Amino acid sequence: MAGTVWTTPEQKDFLETYYSGFLLAQLQAKVSQYWDPIYLEWFKRWPEEDVVFKNTPASDPRTDEETKVLKAAVQKRRQQIRTWFNYRSQRSGRSAVNSMTKVIQKTLTNKAKGTRVHTPAEIFSTIAYKEEVKERVQDAIKSGELVTKQEKLSAIRKLTREAYKAAPPEVQALCEEKVREEHKAKVAFNVQNEKSAPTNKQYATALQECTAPIAQFLQVIKDMTGWEWTVMGAGPDPHLGGQLNAMSYHTGVNGDGHNWKQATPKFVEKHLNPYLEFVGTLFPEHVRKSRAIDVVAPLANSLSPTTSLANGLPPTISSPSGEGSGSLEGASSTVTPASHGTALHAPLTLSDTVTD
Known part of the structure; x- marks a missing residue:
């Protein structure tokens, strides 16, 4: 399933200019502070209203229903922008962070096992857990629905699968692509057991x-x-x-x-x-x-x-x-x-x- 390209070449170039700063914000744990300037500049250049109501004159007053539609479109665009950055960082340094962390933890506790390829829903969780799942889990914990560790883990898995199924097709495509990459990486790792010097x-x-x-x-x-x-x-x-x-x-x-x-x-x-x-x-x-x-x-x-x-x-x-x-x-x-x-x-x- 090929990923859907939702950006124009100009929009992609715009996002690329913010990417290195985004990586630094990840390392500083300041990503939440990084979005607002991007959103502001994005919607200044490409107002979502022009996309949603492109056939309607801008001077026309918007009904309550149209305002709701516009608000939903803005939220969706913000999610697309976040996913664009998060997924690309997963493909580079962040994927290395996750895999190396597991190797480190297993090595230090002497429990190293074979590498397992993640499911698309698990990949989705690494990209969008905070935005799509975390709040629902916390609400369930506060209400007393989830008490034991096993109940919490089961709820996280269930809600993550539901959020993944409800995600836009382009997001699902990105996750499936990541799974394919992990499959290839695992095969390459197994083949590379006769270790040659890196180039x-x-x-x-x-x-x-x-x-x-x-x-x-x-x-x-x-x-x-x-x-x-x-x-x-x-x-x-x-x-x-x-x-x-x-x-x-x-x-x-x-x-x-x-x-x-x-x-x-x-x-x-x-x-x-x-x-x-x-x-x-x-x-x-x-x-x-x-x-x-x-x-x-x-x-x-x-x-x-x-x-x-x-x-x-x-x-x-x-x-x-x-x-x-x-x-x-x-x-x-x-x-x-x-x-x-x-x-x-x-x-x-x-x-x-x-x-x-």
């Missing part, structure tokens, strides 16, 4: 998509252990020609709302730079160059000698823009190989924080 493009994609799973991972182990955690990572970045790139993520905020990085003066110089120096000793220059996207493999006798960043790093790395105020933060800084000078920049930055 540079696969490394690059993984680096782009790993931020949300890392955030989810830290939240999971924080909840399971009761500790606060910091994770740092660094290595050749294919999008930067193989130059070293570093990221750090932190849970826990103090009374001022700052995480460890934000509460530590010169955090990058004190902590990230020394880590980069060490990582620089693990990746010789020719290895870094070989990780670049579309790299042409050099002849064996033209490889550069192994070099360490210990003597090539400058005293500081520029701090990412923006500090944010939540409990999880990811920052990225980049350093060029020692033999190519010591210029630094921060082209890949998750500068704000993620709230619980």
